[in-house]
Amino acid sequence: MDDADAYASVLGPCGDNMEMWLEARNGMVKNVTFWTDGCSATIACGSMATELAKGKTLGEALAISADVIAISLGGLTGKVEQEAIMEIRLTTLSENTAGMGDFLAEWGLSILVEVDGMRILMDTGLSSSAVHNARVMGIDLSTIDRIVLSHGHTDHTGGLRDVLKIKGKVEVIAHPDVWASKYTRRNGQEEEQYIGIPFSREELESRGARFNLSKKPVRISEHVMTTGEIPMLSEYEAVENNLFVKRDGALRQDPLADDLALVIDAEFGLVVITGCAHRGIVNTLRLAQGITGREQVYAAIGGTHLLRASEERIEKTMADLREIGIRRLGPSHCTGFHASAWLALEFEDAFFVNNAGTRLTLP
Numbered sequence: 001m002d003d004a005d006a007y008a009s010v011l012g013p014c015g016d017n018m019e020m021w022l023e024a025r026n027g028m029v030k031n032v033t034f035w036t037d038g039c040s041a042t043i044a045c046g047s048m049a050t051e052l053a054k055g056k057t058l059g060e061a062l063a064i065s066a067d068v069i070a071i072s073l074g075g076l077t078g079k080v081e082q083e084a085i086m087e088i089r090l091t092t093l094s095e096n097t098a099g100m101g102d103f104l105a106e107w108g109l110s111i112l113v114e115v116d117g118m119r120i121l122m123d124t125g126l127s128s129s130a131v132h133n134a135r136v137m138g139i140d141l142s143t144i145d146r147i148v149l150s151h152g153h154t155d156h157t158g159g160l161r162d163v164l165k166i167k168g169k170v171e172v173i174a175h176p177d178v179w180a181s182k183y184t185r186r187n188g189q190e191e192e193q194y195i196g197i198p199f200s201r202e203e204l205e206s207r208g209a210r211f212n213l214s215k216k217p218v219r220i221s222e223h224v225m226t227t228g229e230i231p232m233l234s235e236y237e238a239v240e241n242n243l244f245v246k247r248d249g250a251l252r253q254d255p256l257a258d259d260l261a262l263v264i265d266a267e268f269g270l271v272v273i274t275g276c277a278h279r280g281i282v283n284t285l286r287l288a289q290g291i292t293g294r295e296q297v298y299a300a301i302g303g304t305h306l307l308r309a310s311e312e313r314i315e316k317t318m319a320d321l322r323e324i325g326i327r328r329l330g331p332s333h334c335t336g337f338h339a340s341a342w343l344a345l346e347f348e349d350a351f352f353v354n355n356a357g358t359r360l361t362l363p
Contacts, residue, residue: 003023004021004022004023005022005023005024006021006022006024007019007020007021007022008020008022017036017037017038018034018035018036018038018042018046019034019035019036020032020033020034020046020049020050021033021034022053022061024058027057027058028055028056028057028058029053029054029055029056029057029058029061030054031054032049032050032053032054033050034046034047034049034050038267039267044073045066045069045070045073048069048072048073049064049069052064052068052069052072086115086223086266086267086268087115087361087362088113088114088115088264088266088271088361088362088363089113089114089115089359089360089361089362090111090112090113090114090273090301090358090359090360090361090362091111091112091114091137091139091358091359091360092109092110092111092112092332092354092355092356092357092358092359093110093111093112093121093125093129093130093133093134093137093139093356094106094108094109094110094123094124094125094126094129094130094133094159094356095108095109095110095332095333095354095355095356095358096108096332096333096355097355097356098133098355098356098357099355099356099357099358100357101136101357102136103132103133103136103356103357104128104129104132104133104356105129105355105356106125106126106127106129107126107155107333108123108125108126108127108129108154108155108156108158108159108333109122109123109125109150109155109156109275109276109302109303109332109333110122110123110124110125110129110130110156110159111123111273111301111302112134112139112144113224113262113264113273115221115223115224115264115266116221116222116223116224117221118145118146118220118221118224119143119144119145119146120144120145120146120147120148120220120224120262121141121144121146121147121148121163122148122150122262122273122275122302123148123149123150123156123157123275124147124149124156124157124158124159124160124162124163125155125156125158125159126154126155126156126158126159127158127159127162128159128162129159129356130159130162130163131159131162131163131166133356133357136357137357137359141163141166141167142166142167142168144163144167144170145170146170146171146172146173146220147160147163147167147170147171147172147173147209148172148173148174148220148226148260148262149172149173149174149178149275150259150260150261150262150274150275150276150302150303151174151175151178151256151258151259151260151275151276151278152174152177152178152179152180152182152196152197152258153182153195153196153276154194154195154196154197154198155195155333156275156276157178157197157198157199158198160172160197160199160204160209161199161203161204161207164204164207164208164209165207167208168207168208169208169210170208170209170210171210171212172204172209172210172211172212173212173214173218173220173226174211174212174213174258174260175213175214175215175228175229175257175258175259175260176213176214176215176258177245177257177258178197178213178258179196179197179201179213180196180245180254180258181194181196181245181246181247182194182195182196182243182244182245182246182254183195183196183243183244183245183246183251184242184243184244185242185244186242192244192246192251214226214228215228215229215257216228216229217291223264223265223266224262224263224264224265225262225263225265225291225292226260226261226262226263227260227261227262227263227284227287227288227291228260228291229257229258229260230259230260230261230279230280230283230284230287231283231287232279232280232283233283233286234280234282234283234286234316234320236312236313236316236317237279237280237281237282237283237313237317238280239253239254239255239256239278239279240278240305240308241253243256243278256278256279259275259276259277259278259279260275261273261274261275261277261284261288261302263288263291263292265292265294266298266362266363268296268298268362268363269294269296269297269298269299269327270285270288270289270292270294270296270297270298270299271298271299271301271362272284272285272288272297272299272300272301272302273301273302274300274301274302274303274304275302275303275333276302276303276304276305276333276334277302277303277304277305278305281300281304281305281306281317281321282317282320282321282324285297285300285321285324286324289324295325296325297324297325297326298326298327298328298362298363299326299327299328299329299330299362300321300326300328300329300330300331301328301329301330301331301332301354301360302330302331302332302333302354303331303332303333303334303335304317304331304334304335304339305334305335306331306334306335306336306339307334307335307336307338307339308336309336309339314339314342318342318343318346318347321347322346326347326350327350328350328352328362329343329347329350329351329352330351330352330353330354330358330360331343331351331354332353332354332355340353
């Protein structure tokens, strides 16, 4: 609206933006227009609010409440109400560093995701830290509904047996290559070190694991799915060359095809939980956008594997994250202190430290 007499904007708790312009004459509302980037419920509320305000005195317009708008709309449907108040709770159970208290820190990652009435455990850490820290925080792991393994490295799967001792039967979602025989050579050493799942499949299945292995995205609930296999599209992201798989007694470069992420398609934008993002954090987020059809990425949380990245790669990553429009960024684990410092300076208030003991509610 040109030459508006009043303007207001608001960011709702669900992440929707709304702007309104008002034209007044002689203490009366002559015209009102609005804009929003929100869902159908937000659009409907904005439209109804403008219709109710037209022709009213300024005082009467100010008295229009949310309840009046909802009644005028005939009430919001259950689905729209659910979308408008959708809440995601994330608890980091294991990470390289730990918050204050009796938490254990160890190299690895495990994040408990609570959304859609479900508890999903993303990775299980290196050994006992996830179970220990869950007890410290009063979290009952027998209540988890699914386990998702981001890939087959020990620091993300080593706590699986301890979790199964508590949970028992549970679906474990992963890529088929999670069972590949994985190795690394560190610091130029010739001798390889095994870094794959430290248990046999038979043992884990005997403790209740029911493996759902898929290269494609797996839908867990209405709003939650895995990415499936992540294509290597960006020109600067690559899997580290010191990671191998052993086939027929020979070491070969590991493409980490089993690397995947968890995607939550929330009304306020995508929330992407990564394990290591071996195949690139930008590649991961681009795939999340593609499989959901959503452009807005609200948050990225977890490993970004920038630990040994060049400054050029870190700069290109930051530029792409800016283009994607990240609002919350919680890098951890294999991101490394150097890259984390760069990200903290670049993203300022959007950045937060994510370590063992971190509890986060989104939006």
